[in-house]
Amino acid sequence: MGRTTPSLVPRVSRLLEGLGAHLKIARLRRKCSAETVAQRAGIARRTLSKVEQGDSAVALGSMRAIIALY
Numbered sequence: 001m002g003r004t005t006p007s008l009v010p011r012v013s014r015l016l017e018g019l020g021a022h023l024k025i026a027r028l029r030r031k032c033s034a035e036t037v038a039q040r041a042g043i044a045r046r047t048l049s050k051v052e053q054g055d056s057a058v059a060l061g062s063m064r065a066i067i068a069l070y
Contacts, residue, residue, distance in 0.1 A: 008056050017054030019063075024052040026070050041065040 008016075027037050034052075038045040043062050050058050051066055 013054070013056065016056055020052040020054040023066055023070070027052075030070075037066065037069060040069055 027034070034048050035045050038048040041048070041062070042065055047058060047062050048066065051063055
């Protein structure tokens with residue numbers, strides 16, 4: 001069976017989506033590929049994609065690693 005994602009307060013969900021959108025915009029402005037950013041952050045490309053989509057199931061350590069690049 002797959003993991004279940006805990007339901008969040010709508011405000012927190014919007015905040016995560018906003019953070020993900022800002023991270024994606026920052027990556028695109030720097031003209032970096034998702035693969036490059038994921039490799040530099042030490043995470044899988046799929047994890048980066050989930051962060052950029054605002055997925056709440058991503059570990060905070062993964063988010064921190066991405067934010068530290070910017």
